[in-house]
Amino acid sequence: MDYFLELFFGGLTRGSIYALIALGYTMVYGIIELINFAHGEIYMIGAFTALIVSSVLAFAGLSGLSVLFLAAAAAIVYSAAHGFTVEKIGYKPLRQAPRLSPLISAIGMSIFLQNYVMLAQTSDFLPFPSLLPDLPFLSDLEIGIGSTEAIILMTTAVSMVLLTLLIKFTKMGKAMRATAQDRNMAMLVGVDVNRTISYTFIIGSTLAAIGGVLIASHIGRINFYIGFIAGIKAFTAAVLGGIGSIPGAVLGALVLGWTESFATGYVSSDYEDVFAFLLLVIILIVRPSGLLGRSTAQKV
Amino acid sequence: MSGGLLELIDVQTYYGNIQALKDITIAVEEGEIITLIGANGAGKSTTLMSISGIVPPRAGEILFMGRRIDGVRPNDIVALGISQVPEGRRIFPYLTVTENLDMGAFLRKDKAGVRKDMEHVFELFPILAERRNQPGGTLSGGEQQMLAISRALMARPRLLLLDEPSLGLAPIYVRLIFDIIRRINREDGTTIFLVEQNANMALKVAHRGYVMETGRIVMADTAENLRNDEGVKRAYLGM
Numbered sequence: 019m020d021y022f023l024e025l026f027f028g029g030l031t032r033g034s035i036y037a038l039i040a041l042g043y044t045m046v047y048g049i050i051e052l053i054n055f056a057h058g059e060i061y062m063i064g065a066f067t068a069l070i071v072s073s074v075l076a077f078a079g080l081s082g083l084s085v086l087f088l089a090a091a092a093a094i095v096y097s098a099a100h101g102f103t104v105e106k107i108g109y110k111p112l113r114q115a116p117r118l119s120p121l122i123s124a125i126g127m128s129i130f131l132q133n134y135v136m137l138a139q140t141s142d143f144l145p146f147p148s149l150l151p152d153l154p155f156l157s158d159l160e161i162g163i164g165s166t167e168a169i170i171l172m173t174t175a176v177s178m179v180l181l182t183l184l185i186k187f188t189k190m191g192k193a194m195r196a197t198a199q200d201r202n203m204a205m206l207v208g209v210d211v212n213r214t215i216s217y218t219f220i221i222g223s224t225l226a227a228i229g230g231v232l233i234a235s236h237i238g239r240i241n242f243y244i245g246f247i248a249g250i251k252a253f254t255a256a257v258l259g260g261i262g263s264i265p266g267a268v269l270g271a272l273v274l275g276w277t278e279s280f281a282t283g284y285v286s287s288d289y290e291d292v293f294a295f296l297l298l299v300i301i302l303i304v305r306p307s308g309l310l311g312r313s314t315a316q317k318v
Numbered sequence: 319m320s321g322g323l324l325e326l327i328d329v330q331t332y333y334g335n336i337q338a339l340k341d342i343t344i345a346v347e348e349g350e351i352i353t354l355i356g357a358n359g360a361g362k363s364t365t366l367m368s369i370s371g372i373v374p375p376r377a378g379e380i381l382f383m384g385r386r387i388d389g390v391r392p393n394d395i396v397a398l399g400i401s402q403v404p405e406g407r408r409i410f411p412y413l414t415v416t417e418n419l420d421m422g423a424f425l426r427k428d429k430a431g432v433r434k435d436m437e438h439v440f441e442l443f444p445i446l447a448e449r450r451n452q453p454g455g456t457l458s459g460g461e462q463q464m465l466a467i468s469r470a471l472m473a474r475p476r477l478l479l480l481d482e483p484s485l486g487l488a489p490i491y492v493r494l495i496f497d498i499i500r501r502i503n504r505e506d507g508t509t510i511f512l513v514e515q516n517a518n519m520a521l522k523v524a525h526r527g528y529v530m531e532t533g534r535i536v537m538a539d540t541a542e543n544l545r546n547d548e549g550v551k552r553a554y555l556g557m
């Protein structure tokens with residue numbers, strides 16, 4: 019039972035991180051029908067920003083939670099600025115172009131950002147400080163969940179609730195849903211579609227940056243390539259759940275996290291990624307639009 | 319010519335290399351209902367989309383209250399007081415009826431006024447009140463048309479562009495929609511630019527009309543004269 023719980027919470031933690039990144043894919047797809055291949059890099063840039071800022075702050079003598087919050091804030095701002103800029107220079111000029119063009123541009127953006135971080139930093143793995151605080155009472159409870167995992171779960175849950183409220187009740191959220199459902203009609207009621215799309219990238223990048231800080235603290239090392247791997251997993255989660263659907267992205271991410279955790283725990287740890295993609299193939303055969311995807315072109 | 323609410327002067331609009339509008343000139347006075355009739359593919363919807371800024375003209379001028387609006391962004395054109403009910407209604411399918419109406423009032427800041435207008439819409443169309451929490455996509459065609467018109471009214475436009483509001487509706491709804499168009503014009507003083515293939519009905523509610531053929535205006539006259547014109551009768555009134 020203990021082992022089961024451990025795998026359960028391990029999978030839940032993994033799934034939470036995938037969800038934070040998958041939301042960016044699914045929201046962008048929902049609004050401009052583009053697979054934003056550079057999204058994983060936005061997450062990686064968040065992790066690097068947090069690393070640099072926290073190192074500087076530690077050097078300046080700060081410690082504890084203030085480092086975590088300042089580093090996370092810097093990561094969010096820097097990632098959001100990158101997400102915003104990538105859309106403006108990489109995708110916006112191609113909005114009327116055939117669908118393949120922005121897709122190729124997205125791959126280009128991804129390669130560019132990876133190389134730019136590699137050249138500015140290094141291709142080696144860098145140690146990432148453990149920024150997340152220790153919660154000793156958790157180990158006393160003996161339910162198989164560690165401090166870092168608990169913090170990841172809490173942060174993710176709070177992020178999801180805030181995102182849901184934003185999309186459901188704010189003016190910007192309504193503009194995002196309307197734009198996703200019918201872009202020209204949204205313009206005809208007065209929505210500034212360019213601004214709405216920019217907001218979507220900013221929100222997606224913010225979530226990715228939060229994910230970047232959390233997972234880097236959890237795993238303890240980063241390099242320029244982590245965005246690619248996490249990106250593929252999160253993309254898988256988004257497709258699994260039904261790309262374009264927000265609850266779908268979260269569900270897909272959790273299913274993926276648990277599949278990986280239980281399969282490696284009970285079957286074999288050599289084939290972690292195989293299980294993930296096997297699951298994707300099966301779901302796509304049984305339900306081509308994903309778990310919660312709408313069968314038509316509509317989304318969000 | 320000046321003082322009109324809306325003026326199109328030699329407007330030319332293209333889709334890529336294909337010219338859809340050829341030197342369109344139309345003038346709309348404040349307070350009137352004008353109609354633009356013509357066969358499928360004549361360029362009626364393109365005319366409305368040019369006015370709304372979705373497909374901006376490549377040449378010519380569009381003036382609203384004396385101000386150039388060609389090249390102005392669609393959301394700013396809405397802010398100036400032009401709302402459109404596009405062809406096919408274009409309800410946001412996954413937003414509820416109330417949310418669709420809220421979207422119509424997207425640029426308005428007066429919350430109390432918006433709430434009052436929504437109550438007014440629900441009085442005008444009680445069926446929408448009944449369905450207020452239902453997704454727009456689950457409404458029938460006629461109900462969607464009422465919602466589409468209501469959504470446009472929520473912006474309190476000075477000029478309302480209607481693109482084939484009767485298309486595909488049962489006769490009972492067609493009558494209702496034309497009644498409402500007349501009421502909006504009389505009671506609120508809203509100027510109406512009505513595009514229709516149902517020339518019969520359109521020429522009954524409109525004060526003046528334009529006839530369009532393959533991207534050109536080929537006739538412009540009072541609705542009454544158009545109704546009695548032999549050519550129009552043969553081509554558009556099925557007589």
Ligand SMILES: Nc1ncnc2c1ncn2[C@@H]1O[C@H](COP(=O)(O)OP(=O)(O)O)[C@@H](O)[C@H]1O
Nearest residue numbers: 333336338356357358359360361362363364365
């Ligand atoms: N999005 C578009 N892309 C290319 N051509 C279009 C597009 N929309 C309309 N057209 C063409 O422009 C012409 C006018 O169309 P439209 O304005 O829709 O006519 P109407 O509303 O009178 O039926 C037609 O020949 C049509 O094929």
Ligand SMILES: [Mg+2]
Nearest residue numbers: 362363364405
């Ligand atoms: Mg048309």
